[in-house]
Amino acid sequence: xxxAEIVTVMLLVAGCFFFLAGTLGLLRFxxxxxxxxxxxxxxxxxxxxxxxxxxxxxxxxxxALKILFIWLFTLMASSTSCYLxxxxxxxxxxxxxxxxxx
Amino acid sequence: MEAFFITxxxxxxxxxxxxLVRVWRGPTVADRLLTTQLFGTTGMAVLIILAGYLGExxxxxxxxxxxxxxxxLVICLVQVWKSGAKGGEA
Amino acid sequence: MSVWxxxxxxxxxxxxxxxxxxxxxxxxxxxLFFAFGLALALAWARLGAVDVAIAEAAIAAGFxxxxxxxxxxxxxxxxxxxxxxxxxHFLTQVLLGAxxxxxxxxxxxxxxxxxxxGGLTALAADNLPRSGVDHPVxxxxxxxxxxxxxxxxxxxxxALLALxxxxxxxxxxxxxxxxxxxLLRQVILFFTPVLFLVGAFLLYLGKxxxxxxxxxxxxxxxxxxxxxxxxxxxxxAMPRWTRQxxxxxxxxxxxxxxxxxxxxxxxxxxxxVAYAGVLILIVETLAALSIAAxxxxxxxxxxxxxxxxxxxxxxxxx
Numbered sequence: 001x002x003x004a005e006i007v008t009v010m011l012l013v014a015g016c017f018f019f020l021a022g023t024l025g026l027l028r029f030x031x032x033x034x035x036x037x038x039x040x041x042x043x044x045x046x047x048x049x050x051x052x053x054x055x056x057x058x059x060x061x062x063x064a065l066k067i068l069f070i071w072l073f074t075l076m077a078s079s080t081s082c083y084l085x086x087x088x089x090x091x092x093x094x095x096x097x098x099x100x101x102x
Numbered sequence: 103m104e105a106f107f108i109t110x111x112x113x114x115x116x117x118x119x120x121x122l123v124r125v126w127r128g129p130t131v132a133d134r135l136l137t138t139q140l141f142g143t144t145g146m147a148v149l150i151i152l153a154g155y156l157g158e159x160x161x162x163x164x165x166x167x168x169x170x171x172x173x174x175l176v177i178c179l180v181q182v183w184k185s186g187a188k189g190g191e192a
Numbered sequence: 193m194s195v196w197x198x199x200x201x202x203x204x205x206x207x208x209x210x211x212x213x214x215x216x217x218x219x220x221x222x223x224l225f226f227a228f229g230l231a232l233a234l235a236w237a238r239l240g241a242v243d244v245a246i247a248e249a250a251i252a253a254g255f256x257x258x259x260x261x262x263x264x265x266x267x268x269x270x271x272x273x274x275x276x277x278x279x280x281h282f283l284t285q286v287l288l289g290a291x292x293x294x295x296x297x298x299x300x301x302x303x304x305x306x307x308x309x310g311g312l313t314a315l316a317a318d319n320l321p322r323s324g325v326d327h328p329v330x331x332x333x334x335x336x337x338x339x340x341x342x343x344x345x346x347x348x349x350x351a352l353l354a355l356x357x358x359x360x361x362x363x364x365x366x367x368x369x370x371x372x373x374x375l376l377r378q379v380i381l382f383f384t385p386v387l388f389l390v391g392a393f394l395l396y397l398g399k400x401x402x403x404x405x406x407x408x409x410x411x412x413x414x415x416x417x418x419x420x421x422x423x424x425x426x427x428x429a430m431p432r433w434t435r436q437x438x439x440x441x442x443x444x445x446x447x448x449x450x451x452x453x454x455x456x457x458x459x460x461x462x463x464x465v466a467y468a469g470v471l472i473l474i475v476e477t478l479a480a481l482s483i484a485a486x487x488x489x490x491x492x493x494x495x496x497x498x499x500x501x502x503x504x505x506x507x508x509x510x
Contacts (some may be wrong), residue, residue, distance in 0.1 A: 012110050015147065022140060024122050030113060030134055035124075039136055043143050047183045047188075050147045053153040064113060070169045073113045073386070074143060077169075079380045081176035083138060087178045087373070089132050108193050115200050115234075118227070122208075125223045131234075131264070134223040136210045136315055142253065145230045152237060160402050161237055163394065166246045167407070170390050171254040171385055175226075177376065180423040182495065183265050 004056055008011030018046035032089050036082045043078035048069060107155040114148050135179055142172050198238055205231045205277055218267050222260045229253060242402035243329045246394065250410035257485055258417055262494055324468025326400045331406065334472045338461040342446045343470055344406075345479050348486045355493050370423025380422035382429070387415040399469070405476040412480060413487030420492050427488045439489070442482030446475055 018041050025038020026083075051071045055064040113138075124137040146165045153161035208228040215221040229252025236245035316328055316336065323331035333341050371377045391411030399406030419426045427435065449471065450461045458464075463471050 001103075009106060012106075012151070016110055016113050019114060019144060019147070020135055023121050026121060026126060026137060026140060030135070032130060035133065035136055039140055039190050041107050042140055047143050047147050053152045058154045058159070060159070063153075063162060066166065068153070069157070070143065070150070070162070070165055072177055073169050074172070076379070076382070077173040077176075078139065078143070080375060081173055083375060084373075085132050085136060085182045091184075092130075105193055111197050112374045115197065115204070118230070119204065122224075122227060125227060126211075126220060128219065131219055134219055135261075138223055138226045141227055141230050141404065145234060148234060151235060152251070153393050155235060158242070159239075160242045161426050162231065163247075163401075163403065164237055164242060166390060167394075167411070168230075168253055170387055170411070171250065171257075171414055172387060172398050173379060174254055174418060175261060177380065177404065177418065178261045180376070182262050190492040 002058070008053045008057045011049045011056070013051065015046045017051035018042055018049065022046060024047055033086060040078055043074055047074055069096055107151055111148050111151055111154065114144050114151075117153075118144050131179065131183075135175060138175065139172060142168050196293075199472075201231060201235045207234055216218065218264060221507060223377050226252065226257055227254070230342050241408075242293050243404065246402060246407045247410070250407050250414075254414045255410055258491055259494060262491070277371055296445050322468070324463065324465070324470075327397070327398060327402065327404075329402065330472070331399045332358075333469060334476060335461075335463065338446070338475075341405075341479075342443070342450070342461070345446065345482060348483050349439060349450075352439070352486045352493075355490060359493070359497055371421075377422060380418050382467050384415045384418050387411050387418065391415070391480070395476060396473075398476065399473070404478040408476075409480040409483035410487065411493075412484035413435045416484060416488030417491045420488065420495070425492060427485060434490075435485070438485040439482055442475075442479035445478045449475065 022038050025041070026035050029038055047084045048071050049065045055067045058064065058067075077087025118141050121140055125134050128134055143192050146168050149165040149168070151159050153159055153165070205228065208224055208231055212221055212224040212228055213222055230250060233245050233248040233252065235364070236242075236248055316332060319336075320326070320328060320331055323335040325331050325334070371380060388411075390409040394403035395405060395408035395412065396403075398408075416426055420428075430438070446461075451461075453462055454460050
């Protein structure tokens with residue numbers, strides 16, 4: 001394997017780990033506010049690592065630019081949407097602790 | 103290398119399957135929406151990997167389309183559900 | 193090896209479709225439908241139909257998602273499908289089943305009997321230099337079969353007219369809830385131009401690569417919807433004549449072009465080869481603008497309709 005391939009493999013495996021962590025967190029955490037935490041890990045790091053790995057693999061500047069934009073927009077969208085959802089849920093549920101009752 | 107990419111794609115798709123449990127159980131609309139956001143991100147990752155592995159760079163445009171629209175549903179939920187009709191699920 | 197991805201996607205799509213139909217509550221149904229859209233988009237990408245994948249991504253994740261979430265609020269009370277619905281009549285079930293079997297048979301027959309040469313593929317590829325564009329899908333949509341595309345633009349307009357007919361057009365005037373949160377304002381103001389630019393990019397890309405008017409239209413429509421949600425009802429705020437021109441521009445220009453060239457002796461929607469490229473680009477841009485305006489209007493309409501009914505039935509606490 002070439003050095004570039006090794007880098008790609010490592011980055012993709014690390015990205016997969018964060019996606020798995022995000023999904024498990026989404027399933028196992030007790031309430032919405034904890035789950036937000038799990039989601040941002042998958043969005044920011046999981047996608048970021050996979051995007052970086054594939055940018056190394058594709059090795060085309062135009063594609064790398066597109067992938068970079070995908071990641072930047074996702075960073076922006078996911079952090080903002082987590083804030084918005086948390087605020088939205090605060091407004092609906094009386095207290096965060098009560099929202100945990102399933 | 104090819105087998106590795108396919109394994110990663112399969113792994114991410116199985117992640118989506120796992121996440122369906124949260125869509126099914128809820129309990130709130132916000133939980134379900136959050137899971138859909140994660141699906142979107144996972145789908146983007148799968149598309150990026152497919153684009154690299156198949157050499158089909160137009161697939162990146164599909165990922166961009168998902169990407170720029172991801173925020174729309176959240177803003178819609180937040181703004182549309184802001185007032186009135188509080189009788190629904192929490 | 194890649195057959196595993198394909199099998200997983202096929203099973204996932206069918207599973208999600210069945211689950212979505214049989215879901216006991218509406219929120220489950222709606223959000224499973226989003227997952228179904230994602231699975232379909234990935235499946236189209238795997239099948240090599242990137243145009244359809246982009247369209248599916250834009251429509252399922254964007255426009256339909258917004259409409260369904262908007263509708264969900266009206267029906268969010270925890271009632272189930274089965275409570276009030278009566279058990280369907282025996283004869284209905286038999287007829288539905290028989291119809292489904294016939295439909296499946298016809299679909300399988302059509303797939304099975306695709307001609308060896310791929311039907312018209314060779315003919316379409318041969319005439320590509322004369323069509324004015326380099327991407328075969330765009331050539332089919334905007335040149336060979338532009339009659340279909342013209343009517344599709346009309347269908348979107350028709351949907352909006354049907355909405356006007358059911359509830360009047362005054363609902364546009366209703367005030368929308370503004371975005372008071374500064375972060376929300378900023379993110380809307382950031383993503384609106386991004387959506388517009390990506391839409392324009394896809395529209396222009398349609399000449400050579402997968403992309404085109406419908407995908408661009410959904411993204412532009414999403415920009416309009418985003419502004420509407422943020423408290424800037426762009427479409428409703430326009431003067432009446434601007435709205436009318438915007439809504440009918442795509443359909444009208446298409447038709448006008450058809451008439452002009454038909455009066456010159458060619459067939460309906462047959463473009464002169466020398467100008468085909470630029471004409472297709474103009475038609476696509478106008479069609480995308482019209483569809484985007486119609487989608488924004490449809491959303492604004494539903495949003496306004498809901499606000500009206502909520503005001504009448506449930507007094508707002510604030």
